[in-house]
Amino acid sequence: MKRFIALGSAILLLAVVAAWWTNSRQPKPIVLIPTLTGKPEYCLTCHSDLREISPSHPVKTFGCVICHGGEPLALDANLAHSTMRGGANPSDLSVVQESCGGSNCHSGSAADNNDHIQRVMTSVQSTYAGAIANILYTFGVEPDLTARFGIHAVTDDVITTTTGLPALQVFDPTKQTNPSVLKFAANCLNCHINAQPLPGSQFDRLTGCAACHTPDVESFPKGQIHELTTAIPYTQCNTCHNRGNYDLRTMTFVQRTDQPLPTDRLHNYYQPIAQFTKCEYTLDCIDCHTRTEAMGDGDIHSNMKQIQYIQCQTCHGTPTQLPQTKTLTDPNDIAFRLAQLNPVVDLKLGDTILVTSKGEPLWNTRVLPDGTYQLVGKATGQVFTFKPVMGSGCTQNGIDQSSAYCHTCHSVQR
Amino acid sequence: MRPSFFHHLHPPTIPAKQSRWRYTLGAGGTAVFLMLVLGATGILELFYYVPTPDQAAQSIQTISYLVPFGGLVRNIHFWAAQLLLIVAAVHLVRVVFTGSYAPPRRFNYLLGLALFVFAILLDFTGYILRWDEGIQWALVVGTNLIKTIPLIGNAFYVVLTGGTQPGLPTLIRFYAWHIFGLALIVIILGVWHAFRVRRDGGIAVPPPPLRVDKERITRNELVRREVLAMLLTGAALILFAAFVPAPIAQPISDITIMAGDARAPWFFLWVQQMLKWGDPFILGVLVPLIVLAVLALIPYIFPKPADGELGKWFPRSNRLAQIVLAVIALLVIILTIFGSLPAS
Amino acid sequence: MSDLTRRDFLKLTTTALLTISGALGVGALFRFLDFQTEPPVKTEFDLGPAVNYPIGSRSLVPDVPALLIHNQNGFSALSLVCTHLGCTVEQKDSGFECPCHGSRYDANGKVLRGPAQKALRALRVEVNSTGNLILHTD
Numbered sequence: 001m002k003r004f005i006a007l008g009s010a011i012l013l014l015a016v017v018a019a020w021w022t023n024s025r026q027p028k029p030i031v032l033i034p035t036l037t038g039k040p041e042y043c044l045t046c047h048s049d050l051r052e053i054s055p056s057h058p059v060k061t062f063g064c065v066i067c068h069g070g071e072p073l074a075l076d077a078n079l080a081h082s083t084m085r086g087g088a089n090p091s092d093l094s095v096v097q098e099s100c101g102g103s104n105c106h107s108g109s110a111a112d113n114n115d116h117i118q119r120v121m122t123s124v125q126s127t128y129a130g131a132i133a134n135i136l137y138t139f140g141v142e143p144d145l146t147a148r149f150g151i152h153a154v155t156d157d158v159i160t161t162t163t164g165l166p167a168l169q170v171f172d173p174t175k176q177t178n179p180s181v182l183k184f185a186a187n188c189l190n191c192h193i194n195a196q197p198l199p200g201s202q203f204d205r206l207t208g209c210a211a212c213h214t215p216d217v218e219s220f221p222k223g224q225i226h227e228l229t230t231a232i233p234y235t236q237c238n239t240c241h242n243r244g245n246y247d248l249r250t251m252t253f254v255q256r257t258d259q260p261l262p263t264d265r266l267h268n269y270y271q272p273i274a275q276f277t278k279c280e281y282t283l284d285c286i287d288c289h290t291r292t293e294a295m296g297d298g299d300i301h302s303n304m305k306q307i308q309y310i311q312c313q314t315c316h317g318t319p320t321q322l323p324q325t326k327t328l329t330d331p332n333d334i335a336f337r338l339a340q341l342n343p344v345v346d347l348k349l350g351d352t353i354l355v356t357s358k359g360e361p362l363w364n365t366r367v368l369p370d371g372t373y374q375l376v377g378k379a380t381g382q383v384f385t386f387k388p389v390m391g392s393g394c395t396q397n398g399i400d401q402s403s404a405y406c407h408t409c410h411s412v413q414r
Numbered sequence: 415m416r417p418s419f420f421h422h423l424h425p426p427t428i429p430a431k432q433s434r435w436r437y438t439l440g441a442g443g444t445a446v447f448l449m450l451v452l453g454a455t456g457i458l459e460l461f462y463y464v465p466t467p468d469q470a471a472q473s474i475q476t477i478s479y480l481v482p483f484g485g486l487v488r489n490i491h492f493w494a495a496q497l498l499l500i501v502a503a504v505h506l507v508r509v510v511f512t513g514s515y516a517p518p519r520r521f522n523y524l525l526g527l528a529l530f531v532f533a534i535l536l537d538f539t540g541y542i543l544r545w546d547e548g549i550q551w552a553l554v555v556g557t558n559l560i561k562t563i564p565l566i567g568n569a570f571y572v573v574l575t576g577g578t579q580p581g582l583p584t585l586i587r588f589y590a591w592h593i594f595g596l597a598l599i600v601i602i603l604g605v606w607h608a609f610r611v612r613r614d615g616g617i618a619v620p621p622p623p624l625r626v627d628k629e630r631i632t633r634n635e636l637v638r639r640e641v642l643a644m645l646l647t648g649a650a651l652i653l654f655a656a657f658v659p660a661p662i663a664q665p666i667s668d669i670t671i672m673a674g675d676a677r678a679p680w681f682f683l684w685v686q687q688m689l690k691w692g693d694p695f696i697l698g699v700l701v702p703l704i705v706l707a708v709l710a711l712i713p714y715i716f717p718k719p720a721d722g723e724l725g726k727w728f729p730r731s732n733r734l735a736q737i738v739l740a741v742i743a744l745l746v747i748i749l750t751i752f753g754s755l756p757a758s
Numbered sequence: 759m760s761d762l763t764r765r766d767f768l769k770l771t772t773t774a775l776l777t778i779s780g781a782l783g784v785g786a787l788f789r790f791l792d793f794q795t796e797p798p799v800k801t802e803f804d805l806g807p808a809v810n811y812p813i814g815s816r817s818l819v820p821d822v823p824a825l826l827i828h829n830q831n832g833f834s835a836l837s838l839v840c841t842h843l844g845c846t847v848e849q850k851d852s853g854f855e856c857p858c859h860g861s862r863y864d865a866n867g868k869v870l871r872g873p874a875q876k877a878l879r880a881l882r883v884e885v886n887s888t889g890n891l892i893l894h895t896d
Contacts, residue, residue: 001638002768008645009775015649016782019486019656023786029480033797040797042480071664073472075479082664458790473795482789 029075034063041065041072043080054228056341067099091209093126093152093194100209110158110298113334120193120209122156123296123307128192130303132171135188138248139178147302151194156300163306164299183251191240191253198243198253205239212236212294230342233379234265237285242270266412275411277312279386284379288315290360291338312406314356315365315373317388320398325367326355335361344381417633423608424633425616431627432617432725433636437512440643441505442611447644448498449604451651455491456593463543465589467582470545471665478662485659490651492660495537497651499681502530503743510712510739513719513729514618520713522610525603527710532600534681539592545585547674548663552682553580554672555689562695580669619725683753684746705742712739801896808833808891818849822895824881825849835893836867837879847878854878 030044043064052059057067065072069085086092090099101107101117108114124130127150136142136149149171156166173185190198193211197203206214206225213228215236244255256270265281279288286294288310301307317323328335328351338361339347345364347353352367366374368385375384389396396405431437462481464473477484506526509515515523542553557575561567576583611617619625663674678686688697716735723729728736803822811817811833817826823838823846838854840847845858853870854863862871867878882894 004642006768006772008642009772012645012649013775013779015652016779019652020782022656023483073475476795481793483786
């Protein structure tokens with residue numbers, strides 16, 4: 001019996017040693033106490049190799065959980081990830097308010113210019129109101145082109161524009177009877193930043209804020225990109241806007257067939273009838289198109305035309321008028337904030353920049369002493385100089401100044 | 415050698431035949447050992463556990479993942495608790511199948527049965543202390559079952575949960591019951607149970623005139639066997655706990671939104687399976703109580719085991735009691751298996 | 759091997775094995791308890807722009823607690839934690855007095871009267887790149 005006890009003691013020791021061994025094999029927890037929350041989180045135990053998402057969201061300040069959710073104390077991958085918001089993408093519009101919102105963050109006031117979420121939720125990019133309204137009007141369901149439905153229901157208490165609507169109801173296909181509208185509902189409701197992309201790697205993109213602000217989605221497996229940027233290259237816009245066309249007769253999406261894609265930008269853009277001037281295929285989309293155009297102005301609009309307003313003349317003026325400019329005198333001007341987030345230019349107090357007809361600063365431009373203008377590519381850092389129309393040989397009629405008229409002379413042969 | 419305190423807990427000698435593993439299965443002793451383990455690991459868990467709904471699950475994550483050896487402590491506590499129920503059940507089956515409950519041990523049989531019931535309650539309350547989505551259904555369904563009791567159901571629900579739905583008062587009550595109320599009862603009943611074993615004449619054997627095998631072992635030998643059993647059980651527990659983690663799930667975000675696994679803890683699966691058939695009061699409360707009553711009445715209503723047949727397995731004289739227990743055990747096992755099958 | 763030595767050997771082995779197990783257990787217990795669930799206390803305090811504290815000012819920083827002094831020699835800070843048993847001292851006359859056991863210090867923190875033996879601790883102050891004063895208590 002005493003022999004067995006000695007043996008039993010040996011077995012117990014073995015078990016204790018095994019327990020120490022498994023304990024020593026566990027990953028050493030790496031704690032992070034973000035200054036914003038002050039609560040320990042252990043995500044970095046596994047994710048220490050992840051790059052800083054952006055200079056505005058340093059991990060030491062924000063940590064991971066404030067944006068991503070999840071279980072900060074769990075070191076088991078399944079449990080730790082079980083409560084993450086929006087899976088790998090906390091900016092998905094279904095959770096964006098919890099992830100990115102807050103009065104000090106991205107759902108603040110319009111006056112402070114941090115009402116991003118309110119603007120995006122009302123924007124046509126996420127309501128898809130224009131397409132829905134158009135289809136309903138075309139097939140006689142609604143009497144006019146005013147939007148009544150969106151992908152999600154949304155209301156707006158403060159209307160600041162003439163085309164702003166107080167509310168949209170959610171578009172419910174089960175309440176429709178017209179076969180074309182039903183087909184539209186079945187095939188076409190995947191074209192907004194709420195929607196999951198179509199299957200196929202050529203359609204890869206993210207939803208919510210990340211649809212635009214998380215770049216380079218094509219070169220990574222989905223969900224692996226840990227980056228937010230305001231330097232958004234045209235390729236990012238192309239993940240939606242250059243994938244093919246809708247066929248309104250069959251009410252289907254016809255994806256582009258010219259694979260592999262042409263690499264030069266002039267031919268890379270798909271719309272066969274589109275016309276381009278030189279700057280339209282050398283600049284990035286965001287070099288001309290402003291934040292309110294892309295993200296909305298806080299009003300619910302019926303279609304894209306009501307929000308898109310940048311024309312050639314915004315930068316080039318007309319034969320009789322120079323473009324609008326503004327000298328920066330207020331250190332709190334939004335132009336400085338935008339330039340600081342994407343420091344391709346060193347904007348200084350006293351600089352004179354171009355502004356849009358709505359007064360939005362084109363902060364990456366500058367009026368040069370000789371009366372010409374300079375633009376720095378927001379995504380490329382490339383420097384362009386250009387002249388105003390006034391004083392050139394342009395013979396265009398003063399009232400016909402939209403881009404379509406400029407294309408008559410200035411579009412390039414494709 | 416002068417007997418130590420631990421030797422003194424045992425009679426000087428006990429019959430050799432009835433002290434064999436194959437007779438006792440070591441179940442009672444193992445149960446005592448497991449309770450000591452549960453007490454020790456439970457105390458360690460108290461150092462980190464926070465009994466509030468918004469922090470309970472997180473504090474368990476802290477113990478499980480962050481505290482050095484915390485996972486081991488929690489796993490040992492969990493597995494010891496599950497093993498305790500099995501060992502207690504084996505002990506009950508052994509006592510009935512050997513007719514050891516025969517007078518004068520009838521009262522001690524009831525004490526043992528009460529200990530079994532309190533062990534189940536301890537297991538259930540401990541399970542609820544996780545306060546994560548893995549236990550949410552069991553908590554809501556288990557406490558709602560109380561409401562189905564006619565007349566006193568609603569009042570009894572408040573007595574148990576401290577509110578109209580599970581919340582902070584519920585967690586505090588379950589916590590207090592688990593670490594103090596039930597634990598104290600089990601200690602008292604356990605000591606009484608062990609005392610009554612000695613008082614009732616030690617392990618059940620035929621009276622001296624009928625005893626064939628008169629060989630006895632000393633208490634030193636008995637203690638050695640117990641030590642060996644403890645060493646091996648302890649080693650097995652540590653090894654098992656080092657490699658098989660106790661269940662854990664994400665914290666309950668909203669007690670009114672039912673999420674996570676809808677399955678009862680394994681020892682209540684048989685009740686859950688019956689609940690699928692109809693009236694919750696009859697099947698969920700009354701039937702288990704009847705089963706308990708039948709078990710309690712075994713020493714009182716069935717033919718008494720013959721004196722000469724004591725101290726061995728399956729005495730002919732109490733066949734009826736053995737069959738009744740076997741049927742109950744079999745039904746519970748079958749229902750448990752059905753209950754554990756994935757819902758079709 | 760005689761029977762007696764064999765028994766002794768077994769006993770010794772058992773004791774040794776159990777002692778090692780026990781030692782490992784105690785070690786595990788110590789490591790189990792040696793874990794902090796709460797983040798460590800702050801040792802760095804941002805006191806805001808240095809220009810807010812002109813020369814000649816003596817400002818109370820109650821969170822620390824400390825007294826920030828700005829004189830010809832620059833910024834310095836004095837911990838207001840009594841070196842006796844850790845009560846917060848109060849400013850009295852030109853020096854400090856501890857309300858708990860009556861220790862007294864002069865304006866520079868030197869002990870005037872016991873039971874405290876050591877002077878009030880001088881804390882490190884620095885101006886960071888954005889011009890803010892940072893007080894270190896470590």
